[in-house]
Amino acid sequence: MNTADNITLTPNLIALQNLIDVVAKLRSPEGGCPWDLEQTPETLIPYIIEEAYEVVDAIRSGDQKAIVDELGDLLLQVILQAQIASESQQFSMAEVANNITEKLIRRHPHVFGDVEVNSVEEVRQNWEEIKANEQGETPKTQTFSSKLSRYARQLPPIMAGMKISKKAADIGFEWDNVEGVWDKFEEEVGEFKEALQGSDKAHQQAELGDILFVLINLARWYDLDPYVGLQETNHRFIQRLSKVEEACDRPFSEYSLEELDALWQKAKAILANK
Template identity: 40%
Template structure:
């Protein structure tokens, strides 16, 4: 006779809801094994003289639920191997709803030559639909309270969260829900739904969820579906929908007219506005500007979608796959002990990606891969840095200083005797040499110039402020007075910044 395990569901806890087939199987079992005896149906088993053995002791000898479930599965397979008759295993609710031991048995029984039979019982979901009064056809998801992620939440679906065993789990669930839902959102906490005399239903604000003290094995949380903008506005799906509407036939005339080329400067400007917030110590402003930059990504993706090229989901997929592929030390078996190792992995994988596309990295120009559209100082810095990697560089700082001085003299000569074209060229050479100097000093030229710009902005603003205090406009002053105020600003603002 083939070894066999029969799994039966004890239902939601009301003996009147137990199926006849399950009851017959319970009565006929030579030996009944329970995942846990902490269930309302256990009283019926005792009252009818049905003997059983539970695996509750395993919960005490293991530190995680995963270890407990593996241990139960091991024990059941060992029992099946030794028993002359089928092993009957009873679980709360329905065997295929939130029952990890059954999933483990389904995976392992075929490999060990054990036949597995499942007999359904009423799950807690059946009673949730009845007691809470919602129709799952409206959109419904069942989530695990012990492993809840904000990425799984969708406010447009009814959300039932099971396995909320205690106040600690309820607190974790609450904090996760509050990342998406407003604090005062009404949630429903149900205990022992459908069990006569034991059912409790609490309708409370989300922030009070962990103030309840009667959580147990038969507890769940229901978050009703909602179309309220406050919750939806925190989802990527809503952003995607809004951009689609803006670009749609009934959307905004300006947004509909935009192209990749017309939005070119917007993308650059929004990126620089984000950079500006890094020095402000204003997180709200930074979040706003990052949103403006994200909008540019969404608009370009929607323009491509309208033209049948790709969608924002393709953008996300490509990025996710690239991040996983280029971080084998995180998502794979590779090692990276420090940032240098991680960067080396990244660069090697980039080269391999080119080879897979039929591109020989060795045949590419050394300076390829540096975007032409980078700001001039930044591109000069990257070009010089890459050339220096193969030895095309000055050996000492004094050599660089000499080149800067030489370029300065050539510019002065061009100003004296040459045309505007030559002056343009010599000024470019001087700027390029200054970028080289910044590289030797280990100073990012863009950052240095940004600091200089900021300093000029503040000092000029001081001049304007002082003239206004004197009741003057710029057309009522002269360069001498402004120079005096400039020198004053250098002293005053230096003191303020210390």
């Protein structure tokens, strides 16, 4: 669908073009920003990850102003990547937008074509089959491990672990009951303790990873989200530490461990009663 000849400049299009123009100016060798000019696709990776997490945090908070602000920061990262690529004629923002538009149309034949579906599961299956075909694979040539390896490469570790464990369970690679998972957890803790007696950091790291993976499986068995669980624990820790700071009249280093623990317990009680 080509509407380039009779496009109506809607407020959305105007706003997007203004942002694209601003980013181009920031990257201009003549009068641009030194910081923006020295950025590369690789140096911007940490910002992409950070902004994505900040969007998630804003959505969870329900703060509409924060959501708008953080979505803008994430959009900036997309446009910056496209701008940098366009400067060396690799690809443009138009190609990025056209590519995702075509992908959405292609992967929704039940909306833009004549395919009929009767459930969300059928939509998901069609999506996966079309995706595999796009990557030159078919259900016969696409190995299960190749699917899982993409999760490991492309998702944050905790999210990847949950996805991998769910997919493995779907094909029967699963414990008979949750007691088996607990037994595995105890086994891995023992192996981790044993590894810590030595000096092989790589081995210690591997054993720590095994414990975390079993914990993720435990979360799956109890229908819990380890990502959310850890995020909430981080927030609780900071809230309690803030209360401890409020109660302190001198640096932490001047308190004994017993004194700090007492302040910590008091902070927990105060927050629990809110």
